[in-house]
Amino acid sequence: MSTNIPALRLTSITKRFGPLTANDTISFDVNQGEVIALLGENGAGKTTLMNILFGHYVADEGSVEVFGQTLPPGDPKAALAAGVGMVHQHFTLADNMTVLDNIALGTQSLFRPRLDRAAAKAKIAGLAQDFGLSVKPDALVADLSVGERQRVEILKALYRDARVLILDEPTAVLTPTETDALFKTLKLLVAKGLSIIFISHKLHEVMAASDRVLVLRAGKLSGERRTVDTNRRELAELMVGREITPPAVPAVPRGRVLFELSGVSTVRQAHGTPLKQANLILHGGQITGVAGVSGNGQAALAGLVAGTETPSAGTVTVNGNAISGWSPRAALAAGIARVPEDRHSQGAVADMSVMENVIAEHYRDARFSRSGLLDWAAARKFTQSIIEDYNVKCPSPDARIRLLSGGNMQKLILGRALDPDPSVILANQPSRGLDVGAVAYVHQKLLEARSRGAAILLISEDLEELLALSDRIVVISEGHLSRPSARGELTVRQIGEMMAGHEAA
Amino acid sequence: MRLEPKPASSLAASILYPLGALLATFVIAGLLVMAAGANPISVFGLVLKGAAGSQFAILETLTRATPLIFTGLAVAVAFRAKLWNIGAEAQLYIGATVTVILGTGALPLPAIVLIPLLMLAALLCGALLLAGPAWLKIRFGVDEVVTTLLLNFIVLLFVSMLLEGVLKDPMSLGWPQSAKVITEAQLPRIIAGKRLHYGFVIAVALAIALWFVMKKTVLGYEMRAVGHNAGAARFLGMPVNGIVMKTALLSGGIAALGGFSEVAGLKGNLTLDLSPGFGYTGIVVAMLAMLNPIGVIFSAIFVAGIFVGAAAMSRAAGVPSYIADVIVATSLLTMVTAIMLSRYRIRWR
Numbered sequence: 001m002s003t004n005i006p007a008l009r010l011t012s013i014t015k016r017f018g019p020l021t022a023n024d025t026i027s028f029d030v031n032q033g034e035v036i037a038l039l040g041e042n043g044a045g046k047t048t049l050m051n052i053l054f055g056h057y058v059a060d061e062g063s064v065e066v067f068g069q070t071l072p073p074g075d076p077k078a079a080l081a082a083g084v085g086m087v088h089q090h091f092t093l094a095d096n097m098t099v100l101d102n103i104a105l106g107t108q109s110l111f112r113p114r115l116d117r118a119a120a121k122a123k124i125a126g127l128a129q130d131f132g133l134s135v136k137p138d139a140l141v142a143d144l145s146v147g148e149r150q151r152v153e154i155l156k157a158l159y160r161d162a163r164v165l166i167l168d169e170p171t172a173v174l175t176p177t178e179t180d181a182l183f184k185t186l187k188l189l190v191a192k193g194l195s196i197i198f199i200s201h202k203l204h205e206v207m208a209a210s211d212r213v214l215v216l217r218a219g220k221l222s223g224e225r226r227t228v229d230t231n232r233r234e235l236a237e238l239m240v241g242r243e244i245t246p247p248a249v250p251a252v253p254r255g256r257v258l259f260e261l262s263g264v265s266t267v268r269q270a271h272g273t274p275l276k277q278a279n280l281i282l283h284g285g286q287i288t289g290v291a292g293v294s295g296n297g298q299a300a301l302a303g304l305v306a307g308t309e310t311p312s313a314g315t316v317t318v319n320g321n322a323i324s325g326w327s328p329r330a331a332l333a334a335g336i337a338r339v340p341e342d343r344h345s346q347g348a349v350a351d352m353s354v355m356e357n358v359i360a361e362h363y364r365d366a367r368f369s370r371s372g373l374l375d376w377a378a379a380r381k382f383t384q385s386i387i388e389d390y391n392v393k394c395p396s397p398d399a400r401i402r403l404l405s406g407g408n409m410q411k412l413i414l415g416r417a418l419d420p421d422p423s424v425i426l427a428n429q430p431s432r433g434l435d436v437g438a439v440a441y442v443h444q445k446l447l448e449a450r451s452r453g454a455a456i457l458l459i460s461e462d463l464e465e466l467l468a469l470s471d472r473i474v475v476i477s478e479g480h481l482s483r484p485s486a487r488g489e490l491t492v493r494q495i496g497e498m499m500a501g502h503e504a505a
Numbered sequence: 506m507r508l509e510p511k512p513a514s515s516l517a518a519s520i521l522y523p524l525g526a527l528l529a530t531f532v533i534a535g536l537l538v539m540a541a542g543a544n545p546i547s548v549f550g551l552v553l554k555g556a557a558g559s560q561f562a563i564l565e566t567l568t569r570a571t572p573l574i575f576t577g578l579a580v581a582v583a584f585r586a587k588l589w590n591i592g593a594e595a596q597l598y599i600g601a602t603v604t605v606i607l608g609t610g611a612l613p614l615p616a617i618v619l620i621p622l623l624m625l626a627a628l629l630c631g632a633l634l635l636a637g638p639a640w641l642k643i644r645f646g647v648d649e650v651v652t653t654l655l656l657n658f659i660v661l662l663f664v665s666m667l668l669e670g671v672l673k674d675p676m677s678l679g680w681p682q683s684a685k686v687i688t689e690a691q692l693p694r695i696i697a698g699k700r701l702h703y704g705f706v707i708a709v710a711l712a713i714a715l716w717f718v719m720k721k722t723v724l725g726y727e728m729r730a731v732g733h734n735a736g737a738a739r740f741l742g743m744p745v746n747g748i749v750m751k752t753a754l755l756s757g758g759i760a761a762l763g764g765f766s767e768v769a770g771l772k773g774n775l776t777l778d779l780s781p782g783f784g785y786t787g788i789v790v791a792m793l794a795m796l797n798p799i800g801v802i803f804s805a806i807f808v809a810g811i812f813v814g815a816a817a818m819s820r821a822a823g824v825p826s827y828i829a830d831v832i833v834a835t836s837l838l839t840m841v842t843a844i845m846l847s848r849y850r851i852r853w854r
């Protein structure tokens with residue numbers, strides 16, 4: 001094969017959803033052994049483009065070529081056969097099957113239903129060894145962590161001899177350590193001649209791991225840079241068309257105690273570590289950041305604030321009242337705003353409309369219902385105001401929320417949570433999957449709430465975010481909460497050590 | 506071929522797709538009629554004539570549709586919240602049983618008091634019958650498909666026991682049937698001398714009321730949210746267990762009203778063949794209506810018309826009236842397909 005044929009060539013791809021042009025005459029090449037980072041605001045059309053590439057969607061115009069051969073549109077099987085592998089934004093593994101079965105699923109002829117397990121296992125072991133993708137082939141996927149699942153997804157693609165690998169926001173759900181490991185793996189893959197396209201909103205990753213950057217804006221290819229020739233500022237500007245300045249953190253006087261955990265333990269749930277004897281005080285006008293490797297008790301902590309978890313020992317005090325009969329409803333009634341970690345299974349009912357989702361936490365209030373009757377006119381007005389205030393890109397308040405891009409869904413959830421001025425705010429991974437502009441916006445909204453005197457609990461895996469916003473930081477490790485330290489008291493390095501389970505000296 | 510989700514379904518689509526489904530049904534059923542050696546055009550003509558060709562036919566169809574509206578509504582309400590009530594048959598029989606227990610002279614009251622009282626009693630007993638499976642589902646996660654289905658057999662045997670025992674009409678010459686309800690317990694006929702009774706009016710009014718409940722009330726909104734994603738509904742602060750229970754009470758009560766209506770409006774007494782499977786057909790009716798209460802009125806009339814018309818056709822043309830089952834079953838399949846097509850766009854190429 002001659003080396004000047006690009007691994008992948010997209011020629012003027014256009015995709016419309018009704019009046020919306022999600023991809024507008026996009027053309028580019030990907031060379032063999034190249035890592036491309038695809039950047040763009042939420043809703044810019046990145047996922048749509050990758051879905052066309054992989055055959056999930058059919059483009060209205062344009063064509064995709066892999067090693068010089070045009071792919072038949074809308075045929076993921078043909079894409080797979082041509083060597084295109086995709087790891088989706090939301091994973092597509094069968095939970096009730098083993099890792100081995102998931103990887104080998106669909107690779108065998110129907111007429112030979114007995115899988116040659118030994119051979120499959122050997123091949124997986126070889127790939128895992130070569131590329132640093134350690135997995136337990138006989139484990140059930142349901143029991144795996146997010147990072148492990150992603151390794152399985154990548155193995156699945158490699159098992160089918162992928163030569164072009166597409167990763168849609170692979171690092172959004174990974175811990176920093178897992179992210180580092182992923183990028184090491186990608187380096188090894190490129191060394192073997194694979195080409196890689198990955199989508200990310202984290203500019204430092206883009207700078208560290210890519211050879212070339214493509215920027216999408218409102219469906220159009222708005223810029224293309226060699227990574228060595230650009231910087232984070234320029235990329236951010238290409239993406240959103242203006243300079244992004246992180247919001248200033250004003251000085252706010254510390255308010256009274258609005259939320260308190262004293263000696264709180266929880267029982268073990270299906271996933272994650274329970275809390276052990278946790279103490280935590282949230283003051284009004286302060287952001288308390290929680291740092292930690294995911295799975296160390298963050299879910300239990302968030303659940304206690306959100307009302308989905310009840311303490312098995314110790315007391316939770318909200319606004320000076322010790323709680324009893326804690327539930328999501330009680331938490332809402334106590335003025336707690338919740339931005340959950342998982343937008344799809346908790347934050348929204350995906351198949352209901354934007355409007356129905358926006359009123360979901362407060363439909364019982366007098367402003368939306370009277371004597372059991374809903375006031376849809378008021379709901380629509382409120383929804384429209386959130387769409388405008390938060391600059392949400394969505395076709396109409398009646399569209400199903402499932403169709404919104406991740407970032408736009410997050411803005412709606414934030415708008416919903418912050419509306420009746422809450423006294424306590426749980427922000428669990430609030431900027432996960434958001435573009436730089438949206439992140440700045442979410443941060444600004446949280447800081448505004450802080451200025452109004454709200455007590456904010458910010459749980460995040462992004463240390464940069466934590467250090468930028470938090471008045472105080474606590475570290476969570478194996479269900480234990482550390483004593484809080486004030487802004488600037490700890491270095492990144494010290495926090496890292498505490499996250500690994502060592503108390504700071 | 507690929508499926509792509511559509512943003513929101515339009516009004517035109519919500520009318521055109523069901524019509525297309527209907528057309529497809531008759532094409533497929535027509536092929537079967539041809540296979541049976543008859544001319545599909547004339548057979549369908551006879552079915553139509555038998556279902557709607559005369560005042561008698563129309564009244565007969567509406568009479569047959571009445572219990573199907575009740576059971577269809579009961580299923581539509583439950584399925585909307587993903588409560589799989591397969592037990593409308595049992596709830597209907599309980600409603601009928603209560604009507605004969607209280608309506609055969611035990612309560613000597615004027616009609617204006619007695620009829621609402623009987624309706625209330627039927628409603629309560631039907632509601633209680635579904636409350637059991639709902640409670641087991643909420644408390645222990647017991648699958649309500651199994652419990653409600655099994656209750657159908659239990660209740661039918663229970664009714665059979667009553668009809669052979671305490672409820673048996675001494676004048677019945679040994680047949681397992683109850684005594685007739687008193688005149689004050691009977692629903693009047695809409696047209697004197699014809700079989701269509703005020704149960705039909707009650708059913709239609711109920712459908713309109715339920716449409717309002719689903720669209721405009723807090724309860725309807727909660728039921729839809731729980732049906733789509735109970736986990737998210739719980740996180741968002743909705744009392745999911747309470748909503749499931751309210752749904753069960755509503756659904757069971759509605760189905761039992763169907764039993765009341767059949768006894769008080771049409772049959773007068775209780776027998777073991779009061780319902781030829783109205784509870785099960787209600788599932789088809791609800792699905793055909795895409796769980797829309799107003800749609801249930803039309804799908805119940807459609808299904809009833811097919812059965813009534815096919816019976817008449819079979820007498821005239823000699824094609825077995827089983828063709829009615831085929832048409833109804835086919836229409837269910839085409840309708841389910843149409844629902845899918847109204848939500849997703851197919852991309853060829």
Ligand SMILES: Nc1ncnc2c1ncn2[C@@H]1O[C@H](COP(=O)(O)OP(=O)(O)OP(=O)(O)O)[C@@H](O)[C@H]1O
Pocket residue numbers: 017020022040041042043044045046047048049393403404405406407408433509510511512
């Ligand atoms: N099936 C669909 N029907 C209608 N509109 C759609 C559909 N899929 C996506 N869209 C719209 O197309 C636009 C692009 O969506 P896409 O998911 O590609 O964005 P994205 O760049 O991946 O965003 P994010 O960074 O938030 O993941 C959005 O406005 C979205 O609402």
Ligand SMILES: [Mg+2]
Pocket residue numbers: 046047048089168405406
């Ligand atoms: Mg995306």
